[in-house]
Amino acid sequence: MSYQPEFKCMFNSLIFDADGVLMDSMPCHADAWVRTFSEVGIDIVRQDIYDIEGSNHVGVIKLIFKKAGLEADPEIIEKLRVRKRELFLKNKKIAPFDGMYDLLKTLKSHFHLAVVSGSDRPIVDSMINEFYPDIFEVTISGADVTNGKPHPEPYLKAMKILEVEKENCLVIENAPLGVDSAKNAGIHCVAVSTYVDTEKLKRADQIFQDHSQLLKFLADLEPLR
Template identity: 50%
Template sequence: MLKAIIFDVDGVLVDSMRFQAEAWVKTLEEVGVTVSREDIYELEGSNNLGLIKLVFEKAGKEPEPWHYEQLPVKKREVLEFDRIKPFEGMPSCLNQLKRHFRLAMVSGSNFDIVSTFANSFFPDCFEVIVTGGDLERGKPCPDPYLKALEKLDLATNECIVVENAPLGITAAKRAGLYCVAVASMLSPEKVKHADIVFENHAVLLDYLKSLIPGESHT
């Protein structure tokens, strides 16, 4: 029986990925690492440490200890928070879902960013929040989703995950969870390892509403 829905944040709940990616592109350029938005989209879901490690490796460079400490701070400074909004229909959908299911957030972003989104756009919706700083190993390791399960005190067959990124889908599947994905930033082909792939948020919202007891499928 479905008891909880676990959501990734960037690209699923909030339309933030283009701004997150642009902030990383600008920040990494300052230390001589050139990446594209698409590069960041494909690494989305990883925590800051994992993302920095991977982009430096791809550039054939070795990050120094100060990179791990200072680059996430610099990236937050250039992130255009005021331009980030929730996906249309998502706040009202979550308000419907929370009457029937327990809701959780699992994000690779830091606590300040995630809590700002939760409080600004989805107040009183999420019982459990797991962020990038909570665990040493982020997505694609299963640890963030295993932590959410632990906090919810539920079994894998009592939850589903909503993702949009390859690393996040891999993490959910490694944790033994059923995972649906919305192709919000990447092509459906890039997220095909999810159990179901939705081509846009309109179809995802229809699916989520169909999970509510008594609601008809559309």
């Protein structure tokens, strides 16, 4: 387990990234993006997507196009967004991480719970409704913000809707851009190294190597009273 100094504060709100934290879903997302970009002549691999995970569809497309030395206009962005969502939902092979639902069901009695994802609203809703029904008070998708991760807007928006203060919030992430988003918003953040090396998550306040370590940490949290 990789740690920064342990927290000396308590929280009343836990804000979760979805893909890679709640759901083992990033391979499916990555495969959909690989296929989508290949159809416009851009060859990438899964790791290219893992490294920019957390960004919304606009951010993903612009970053991949930039890496290929190209520019993405609004028309191509919309075309690729629709195609990627179609491929993801058609070939959806995902599952929640073991133990997460039962733990969140318990935590719900003591904390405000929210989800902040870079994925499109239909994708986020399909995952949350199927695997985490009646758990979260607030769900923010990539389509609900003007600026996706690493911009602070997604987490600031969730915090505003929850009507909580940033010092009482904890973000749970697994992606470098997601960690940056939380820290840019001034919010405490822990990260689990699901698909990237821990070195890429070094801005997080605390880092876990796997979900078993993350679950133990969350189960031991003392709520703010």
